[in-house]
Amino acid sequence: VQPATLTVRGTTSDVEYAKVLSDAESIDEGEPGLVANAGTTYTINDSDVHVDDASGISLLFDEIINDQGTDRTDLLKARTDRELGTNGNNRYYDFKYLDLVDQNNGNTWVKADQNITVYWPLPEGTNANTQFKLLHFADAHRSLSNDQIQTAIQTGEVETMKIKQVTDTHVIFDVVPGGFSPFALVWETKSSSTVDPGPDTDPTPTEHTLRYDTNGGEKLQSETKKISWTKDYEDLPTPQRDGYTFAG
Secondary structure: OOOOOOOOOOOOOOOEEEEEEOOOOOOOOOOOEEEEOOOOOEEEOOOOOEOOOHHHEEEEEEOOOOOOOOOHHHHHHHHHHHHHOOOOOEEEEEEEEEEEEEHHHOOEEEEEOOOEEEEEEOOOOOOOOOOOEEEEEOOOOOOOOHHHHHHHHHHOOEEEEOEEEEOOOEEEEEEOOOOOOEEEEEEEEOOOOOOOOOOOOOOOOOOEEEOOOOOOOOOOOOEEEOOOOOOOHHHOOOOOOOOOOOOO
16 A cells, blocks of 8 residues: 565575474474474564464575675675684585575565574585684675675674584584574694604694585585595586586
């Protein structure tokens, strides 16, 4: 009955969803999960409009969108390094955009009235003993313009999140009502120099992992060796993605 603005927010082709659960028993290894307390209620778009049917409430577990002329992943890495500093170690990053949405209502953004618990699948090459840090880019909301998101990443609030637990399958943490936007899961390994140890020493090798980002294509298995090695160009795997041809 009144003029209004419709904001359409994009996702990537690799978006995953996790239905809200009352406990973690049904969360599969390698899949994201979302657990809410009994009695949690949800409102639409930070309004007072309640979601009557909560069966569609889900965690949208998405990659970072980089197709608007700016590599936001590089901006996130740079800001993460500013926040954590550098110490000479090898640093690894897993960036995700998390949103709480109602899949029964066009993925409209919803807000819980209580904290909810997120189960982030362990990145490849990590385990329950990995020392993670989790950062939340609180101001970089998906609905902002490209320029606004760049500014939010570079100068907005960055919150260090408390990790409740790291299991054999997931990193577990709580998110406060309305506290969704990009997150960075970060871990490090010791850096080592390539040195000839000589015949009489027994050095502890450092694992090196080669990972493939197929930009929406089928997943390619990472390779890990306890020595540094050269991967010839002609030996690289060929990515596959529906509707696309890999040219080189």
